[in-house]
Amino acid sequence: MSKKILPIAKPTITSWAWQASTFAILEGNKVGEEWIYSNYIQLVGNSFSNTVNIDFFPRCEVFFTCPLFLSQKVDRSFINSLKLDPLNLVKLCINNDSYIYLVLNLSHILNRPHFYHDLLIYGYDDTREEIYLADFVFKKNTHLKLFHIHNL
Numbered sequence: 152m153s154k155k156i157l158p159i160a161k162p163t164i165t166s167w168a169w170q171a172s173t174f175a176i177l178e179g180n181k182v183g184e185e186w187i188y189s190n191y192i193q194l195v196g197n198s199f200s201n202t203v204n205i206d207f208f209p210r211c212e213v214f215f216t217c218p219l220f221l222s223q224k225v226d227r228s229f230i231n232s233l234k235l236d237p238l239n240l241v242k243l244c245i246n247n248d249s250y251i252y253l254v255l256n257l258s259h260i261l262n263r264p265h266f267y268h269d270l271l272i273y274g275y276d277d278t279r280e281e282i283y284l285a286d287f288v289f290k291k292n293t294h295l296k297l298f299h300i301h302n303l
Contacts, residue, residue, distance in 0.1 A: 155245050156274030156283055164191075168269035171287035172252050173213050175271060176220075183219055190217075214252070241272055241282060 162174030177183030190213075214222040230240065244251050251272040258266050274283035 153242075154274075154276040154278065155242075156276075157245060157248060157250055159271075159273045159285055162287055165287035168287070169214070169252075172250075172269070172271040172285060173217070175273075175285050175287065176250060177217070186217060186219055238275075238282075242275055245272070245275055 158179040159175045160178040162171045162178055164174050165171040174187065177187055214220055233240065235243065241251060252269065253272070254267050254269050256265060257268050258264055268286070271285040272282060273285055275281065276283070
């Protein structure tokens with residue numbers, strides 16, 4: 152049995168799942184904090200119909216523009232071609248010090264019909280049969296969740 156948990160911090164910004172995941176990873180080390188202070192300095196306003204959306208700049212591209220990340224966008228068909236069950240894929244990535252940022256249908260977890268949401272997977276524990284997920288959006292101060300392997 153094994154266990155591995157990658158470093159993660161409770162992010163200072165949790166307004167969007169992608170930002171929260173980015174900050175959770177970066178705020179765990181000094182270099183990451185310095186990058187945040189050097190790059191998250193502007194607010195951008197976008198008008199959509201009758202509303203205004205205020206967001207930080209840079210936007211979602213941060214996964215690909217931050218020099219501290221090595222990001223790969225992987226297509227589902229490629230993952231399926233590996234012929235690994237989801238749990239082994241998670242372990243393989245975590246054991247190689249790679250966080251997993253993905254969108255999952257959480258309907259069977261939250262008992263809601265087809266609910267898709269961004270999550271960050273940062274560890275696992277075989278003994279406790281748990282996957283470590285980070286979700287900072289739904290409840291104030293929610294930061295770490297455990298997901299039982301049987302549900303994967």
